[in-house]
Amino acid sequence: MVREIDELREAAIGAINTASDLKSLEELRVLYAGRRSRLREILSGIGQLSAEERPVVGQAAGKAQREIDSALDKRQLALQDLAEQADALDVTLPGRRGHRGRKHPLTAMTDELVDVLRSMGFAVADGPEVDDEFHNFDALNTPADHPARDEHDTFYLDDGHLLRTHTSTVQIRVMENQPPPVRVISQGRCYRKETVDATHHMVFHQIEGLYVDEGVSLAELKGTLTTLGRQVMGDQTEIRFRPHFFPFTEPSVEFDFSCSICSGDGHAGGGRCRVCKGTGWIEIGGAGMVDPNVFRSVGYDAEKYTGFAFGFGIERVAMIRYGIDDIRLFFESDLRFTRQFGG
Ligand code: FA5
Secondary structure, three states: OHHHHHHHHHHHHHHHHOOOOHHHHHHHHHHHHOOOOHHHHHHHOHHHOOOOHHHHHHHHHHHHHHHHHHHHHHHHHHHHHHHHHHHHOOOOOOOOOOOOOOOOHHHHHHHHHHHHHHHOOOEEOOOOOEEOHHHHOHHHOOOOOOHHHOOOOOOEOOOOOEEOOOOOHHHHHHHHHOOOOEEEEEEEEEEOOOOOOOOOOOEEEEEEEEEEEOOOOHHHHHHHHHHHHHHHHOOOOOEEEEEEEEOOEEEEEEEEEEOOOOOOOOEEOOEEOOOOOOOOEEEEEEEEEEOHHHHHHOOOOOOOOEEEEEEEEHHHHHHHHHOOOOHHHHHOOOHHHHOOOOO
16 A cells, blocks of 8 residues: 555656646646545545554655645646746837946046056055044054044944044055055045035045155155146146144145136136135145154054055045035935936
């Protein structure tokens, strides 16, 4: 009888797996698992078998029933899927045109800036957006009582980490991992607890540059930023340094590009230039010569090496370049805005 059960099981599963539609599957369900099926007949007759036969036949019949039920369920799901797909596919409908995407204006701007800096010999480095106080502040000569470390300015996480407030963290990570000379850029998201307005956001993007070697000078910093400005904003662009303070550079400057909209004379469209507000200059970012204390924190010989660093907001450059007057537009994912830019 066990042989009969095995043969029955094999025949049933073979037929179920090749059933071509739901109707024939239903017929197989009645035949192999219905109330009048042979398997049910065997199961209900087990009581009449001898004590030795009973467990052997019972086990084989139970197993066969479970396997047949499971094959029936599986085949039913597969056939239902097929039926749905067939309903969904109407080969007589006209085709749909695919939409071609384009780069977000910030991505397009970033790619362009990175390309120019790479052509000047800078390699691209990367660093984490979630970092620690050492890389964001301490190693950058920013002491615990510095205002930038205030809870009002920085997003701190419960475990003592923070969302980096600038890409200068990557300067430290690169110098920790390689000896001079170093010539790298890094770009990415930064976070500050800012009140959002037309020129400030809580999430924004920076590009950082770092060049360390023997005898690097401020003149080279100026040359690098002038070349960058001219490549991105146009050949006539001038650069201006204004004295400033950053804990990690000495001397420190803020740098401006001459306004590309009014060519630096402060007038455009018959009135005061809207972009530079009539000043002829646009503030781009911060820069300076790397402070010797920063070199000491990463184990560089501060007597032997000098270097420059710079950092600026990518949104700010993109706003001037594309004539965008509100930083919030970058982050609203409104296709009517993003479709106007990018390649
Ligand atoms: C810094 O972040 C320095 N790490 C830059 C630096 C690097 C100086 C290397 C010296 C050497 P600052 O806080 O000024 O500096 O920010 C630099 C630029 O980031 C600003 O000029 C601006 O373009 C941009 N930026 C800063 N905060 C925001 C914000 N909330 N929204 C949009 N852009 C911002």
